[in-house]
Amino acid sequence: MSKPYVVGIDIGGTNTVFGIVDARGVVIASSSIKTLKHSDVNAYLDELYNEVTRLLVANDAVDKVHGIGIGAPNANYYTGMIEKLVNIPWPTPLPLAQMVSDKFGIPVAITNDANAAAIGEMTYGAARGLKDFIMITLGTGVGSGIVINGQLVYGHDGFAGELGHTIMKRNNGRLCGCGRTGCLEAYCSASGVARTAREFLEIRTEPSALRTIPIEAITSKDVYDAAVAGDKLANEIFEYTGNILGEAFAEFTVFSSPQAIILFGGLAKSGELLLRPLRESMEKNMYPAFKGKVQILLSELKDADAAVLGASALGWEAKAQVPAVPQA
């Protein structure tokens, strides 16, 4: 009998969420553990194994799992390694796919979280039936997963698709976490919107509801709330953000000519506040041959399930327990 389930595991800085998913994308059951409870990665893997196994037993799914898919920061699909960890104290490079596969005796595939989101969207969400699209995650940072001709783009080293680090301001750009200046992420992430708010409030003199909040404490949520309540400056912050995002999307289009760009993440829920200036700017900046061709879509995956679904979809691809050797 073929195995009807996959397990999706999303390793975040705070929580590791996991679930059992069937072939139609139904999350049969899910649970989570605290990623940082164990500073030792083997102790973490022991707990993960015990909790996933408990879930499998409770759902009569033991020996029915085709593969395990994992979304994790800086995870390399080709090597199965996590190359770098920022807030998690495990040693890197970490052969995570091999370690999990050894533990469970099940094939494992890993990739980064934005790629997992793209695979999830293609398998179960807004990108069903699309062969050429780009997934943009607007969260603390700006992540991306690129699909061309139905295949995720990994690049020769497994790290392609860092579109959050497209340079949008080549002169006098903001310092980005990557050490360069002017990256998209420094403007159009949740933290970028908060930075824009601080800049606007310092440079401009209009009254704004945002001035009642201590300037260093302002979040993108505060800006959203103020904009919805009609605050003019807050609306202009969304205008500014959407404008840069639209410029970026026009750039992405000359590369891969996608049918759609799909938005996911907290900031994507700003609705027309963000989408209207985004669409206008994208069309205004678009290379003529592509005008009117690219749809902006919102993710159709439920928040609570998205991370697990995205990772689990990769589980269907998991084949060998020894990951493929990358191109030299």
Added chain:
Amino acid sequence: MSKPYVVGIDIGGTNTVFGIVDARGVVIASSSIKTLKHSDVNAYLDELYNEVTRLLVANDAVDKVHGIGIGAPNANYYTGMIEKLVNIPWPTPLPLAQMVSDKFGIPVAITNDANAAAIGEMTYGAARGLKDFIMITLGTGVGSGIVINGQLVYGHDGFAGELGHTIMKRNNGRLCGCGRTGCLEAYCSASGVARTAREFLEIRTEPSALRTIPIEAITSKDVYDAAVAGDKLANEIFEYTGNILGEAFAEFTVFSSPQAIILFGGLAKSGELLLRPLRESMEKNMYPAFKGKVQILLSELKDADAAVLGASALGWEAKAQVPAVPQA
């Protein structure tokens, strides 16, 4: 018996070059006709058919042709159509693949010239064995062909890979032929280099050998000759050009993480004059995870053969006489 040859046809604004090519990439024989001799496309196709047939007969290759590959401006791989023609008076959209296929009774595949160059390089040139690379043609314009995971990127509409229209100067950029401002092509094509020379000569005061040439008549070849002869301003023009090209290549890398970027076309022959500042700028502007990973290579196809070889390589892919229907 399987058919051992392909025919490559490169349709340029001035000449249409064609040749018979074997599986090892040897151009058995080649010839050309004047593209613009016939303002009527059917008369043009008659002459093309007669001349190609004459070549096939002379080389005992009749009935031994697997397919015909055509490189042509704005040719769409999916639809087999030429969507737009600038200096050629034939009606568009023109169903070129179907027309040539009907004429010869042989499967035909078409694509644009930069994509054909990429396929040629992958099949016979510097990209043999590479699965992820970008071909950049530095000619009158800047063209590109992108290969990801061994496949040419066509995008959902067949027009992906317009990297010459990446925006490099978002403020005060030069007007580009596409109607927008600041495109890579406006700076790093042969005509872009000539524009840079005119700007430098007008704005700066240093002596330069270039000042002996009427300013509107200066070509990129003049700038090259002056730079090689030690002219300081001419050297700075190459520095400026290489710098922008390096910034652009760093941008391309965050998208597809290629193993190599391969240069083709007249300006690519400038050697270290262009390559040194290009490499330095690319590394300086590179997203940290990709530093030191991307090779800059020069095309290994001989000029005289490159266009025909590139187009011919597509001939091996030609299958149906009715082109595939594109994704909606």
